[in-house]
Amino acid sequence: MSVRNALLALLEQGPRYGYQLRAEFEDRTGGTWPLNVGQVYTTLARLERDGLVEGKGEDGDGHVVYAVTARGREEVVAWFSSPVPRTQPPREELAIKLALAVSVPAVDVGTVIQQQRSATMAALQDYTRLKRRATGDDPHELAWGLVLDSLVFNAEAEIRWLDHCEARLRRAASERDGRASASVETAETTSSQEVAR
Amino acid sequence: MSVRNALLALLEQGPRYGYQLRAEFEDRTGGTWPLNVGQVYTTLARLERDGLVEGKGEDGDGHVVYAVTARGREEVVAWFSSPVPRTQPPREELAIKLALAVSVPAVDVGTVIQQQRSATMAALQDYTRLKRRATGDDPHELAWGLVLDSLVFNAEAEIRWLDHCEARLRRAASERDGRASASVETAETTSSQEVAR
DNA sequence: CGACACATGTAACACGTTACATGATTTG
DNA sequence: CAAATCATGTAACGTGTTACATGTGTCG
16 A cells, blocks of 8 residues: 555545656655556546546646545545554565474574574665665755654564574574473574474 | 565475465464465465476375475575565655654544554554463474564564654754744643644 | 657556455364 | 354455556756
8 A cells, every 4th residue: 555655645645647746756765666657547547547646637738637536635644644554564575484484393593593694784875875875954954854764664573573582592402402302591592493303 | 576485485394285384374473464275375376386396186085285395495495594684675655654644644643643643652562461371492382482573572562663753853843843833842742733724 | 760768558467465265173 | 953163266346557548847
């Protein structure tokens, strides 16, 4: 629904045509989420089908312009005034992956974690580099800056979580070892998983 | 691709049938992401179409069992040994929403933020409550515990980001005001946006 | 002229999701 | 017996995504 709602919100500012909508969307997100033009047109068609926007034919420059309808305006308001639904939080691929990794013995969880952390830290650096631009004060750059910050905050949380997982697994492993042999807390990081099988 | 990959990973542990796959998936995620059975069957069909699993007909109990193929096993290994792709990070609805809110004048960003924060904090409490269970040591509960932690870390990051956005917006607003009138830093929280229009 | 950006669209497909149909088995 | 759970599937639809076709205008 993101694209759909975003386009609707952009149209709320006034009639636009397809290409223009893509440009504005990417402006506000600094190209973080490139938007295929094709999708703009298909989405516009679906919005029109659902009675949320209305094709206004061609304007003076020969552009096919769309405008939001009354029902569409209601939807925008509803979108902005309700929180992002967390009833069923979006399936997070990484969480699912680790959840399965810890219970599928043939996989070395330690490696998965380490390598994910590298990737995430690399991404974090990219974001920081990008952040040096995007510090202006006009709404566009403000928006982009916030989007970037969001990515940063998420990446940081991801790294913290990965660290946390590592520690938790190490603890679980040493407890298991503790019950079996009489090994100590030293527990090499790499040996957290390939115990079973 | 999450469901698809997850099912493949589960099958890597040995042949399973549809219903069983759903049960194991929900076990490992503590029902965080309920999985409609129908989707298991459609996904299995698609996996078979792509040659990653193979229907083994009925077993002794009359269950339609599927097994992973050689190509399927390769895919699982590839999945686990490559980081979650961040080439084009998943569109985050919340970030998009705020990015648009700050540049669509008719919206009061402050309200959007506050109300999102309430919702997220409520979710956070739910997670903490759930967390009191799911502290066992067997792989299942371990997995679920980590998934829950992931949700917690993400929610916390979201709240931090929302706070950050508020501060950033207040700064921008006061700079704007500063240039126009000679208002002070006191800046009521609620007045960050409804300046324009 | 040729390359490139602008501009509009269509077709096809991927995954996810729900609703429904159908039947066997278990359990209160 | 009735209700619930187990179990397998299908049909239909939603969004997102890509690839392609097509044409105009601009600029080196």
